Amino acid sequence: MNPSNPHIHARLYVFLALAGASLIAPAALFWSGATLAARGEARPGTPGVPYPNMPAIAPIGVSVDKYVDLPDSAKGPTIDPAKGYRTQKLGDGLYMVTDGGYQSMFMTYEDGVVVIDAPPSYAAHIPAAIAEVTDKPITHVVYSHLHTDHIAGVKTLGGHPVIIAQAETNRLLARDNDPNRPLATVTFDDKYRLSVGSQVLELSYHGNAHVPGNIFIYAPKQRTLMVVDIIFPGWMPWRRFAVSQDIPAYFEQVREISKWDFDTLVGGHVARTGTHADVTMQLAFIEELKAAAETALKTTTPGQGLNPADRGNTWAVFDNYIDRVALACVNQLTPKWSTKLAAYDVYIWDQCFAMEQSLRID
Numbered sequence: 001m002n003p004s005n006p007h008i009h010a011r012l013y014v015f016l017a018l019a020g021a022s023l024i025a026p027a028a029l030f031w032s033g034a035t036l037a038a039r040g041e042a043r044p045g046t047p048g049v050p051y052p053n054m055p056a057i058a059p060i061g062v063s064v065d066k067y068v069d070l071p072d073s074a075k076g077p078t079i080d081p082a083k084g085y086r087t088q089k090l091g092d093g094l095y096m097v098t099d100g101g102y103q104s105m106f107m108t109y110e111d112g113v114v115v116i117d118a119p120p121s122y123a124a125h126i127p128a129a130i131a132e133v134t135d136k137p138i139t140h141v142v143y144s145h146l147h148t149d150h151i152a153g154v155k156t157l158g159g160h161p162v163i164i165a166q167a168e169t170n171r172l173l174a175r176d177n178d179p180n181r182p183l184a185t186v187t188f189d190d191k192y193r194l195s196v197g198s199q200v201l202e203l204s205y206h207g208n209a210h211v212p213g214n215i216f217i218y219a220p221k222q223r224t225l226m227v228v229d230i231i232f233p234g235w236m237p238w239r240r241f242a243v244s245q246d247i248p249a250y251f252e253q254v255r256e257i258s259k260w261d262f263d264t265l266v267g268g269h270v271a272r273t274g275t276h277a278d279v280t281m282q283l284a285f286i287e288e289l290k291a292a293a294e295t296a297l298k299t300t301t302p303g304q305g306l307n308p309a310d311r312g313n314t315w316a317v318f319d320n321y322i323d324r325v326a327l328a329c330v331n332q333l334t335p336k337w338s339t340k341l342a343a344y345d346v347y348i349w350d351q352c353f354a355m356e357q358s359l360r361i362d
Helices: 006-019 027-030 033-038 123-133 167-176 239-243 247-259 274-298 314-337 344-361
Strands: 086-092 094-098 103-109 111-118 137-143 160-164 186-188 190-195 199-205 214-220 225-228 264-266
Touching: 027 344, 094 123, 094 186, 103 123, 103 199, 111 123, 111 190, 111 199, 123 225, 137 239, 160 167, 160 199, 186 190, 225 247, 239 247, 239 344, 247 274, 247 344, 274 314, 274 344, 314 344
Parallel strands: 111 137, 137 160, 160 186, 225 264
Antiparallel strands: 086 094, 094 103, 103 111, 190 199, 199 214, 214 225
């Protein structure tokens, strides 16, 4: 290891400090920012000591030996590794397909099959999953939204299905010009009712909470709602509210989902489907996250502990402030939520950073 590399040193020094290590390698101690400062040799940009009251959860950029174990409530049924996917019946002719990380659906009807999303991680298995229940061809594909990780396997489905998407999705797909994400052949603005044989899917657009064009897909007969990248049943949401482009709108969309009449929720990710209880829990978490960030913003003093020589560096003043706001936010939430949501430790710093910035500028 090169101890003069501040990036390597930052990971080691902060990890040891957070872990409460009683023995610190002499080289690491010698090259710490605190030691250099004590010797009058502090160099700009070298790591210093952690902020006071640092959480035990490692911050962004610090590796850990082992993440917290997943609670049983977050786990789904096992997947046969030889198959690479699991199929779950959701109701009359409606099925979920998952590889344990991504989820899609398909609906069978008298003359064919409608596929909703084709994640490239397992899209090649979707025809096999369909063949387990019907020999009818794929006639339609519905895009939940434009993101590659959910629809870029569509060409592996074969044939020439009618592709349906919200108009914003098609606009962005045209911009991206990705051959693995062909343009939709049917688009809509607010609502679209797909009626095929005796089956119905109701598609609706509720604004840009995750990305423009991200839609609700509702199967009324089966009482199943699919909304991708908003609800993560039993889990901490993906980092920074699943990289939401509009965090206030994300909050509103979680509230909107909580009002819908469904029995099963398909969120596009994780190993199991969701329920109203999962939506209620995620809503409670994000509301408490917002309150914790609001309190931290009001009670954290800008510039505290900052080197006086850096007070003319506006970015440094804000960096010091927002770091300590996020720290207070993490400390406030951890006692209650660290055991309730899978992967809480993975993304709680991300969520606090995103929430404080949204409160400051949105």
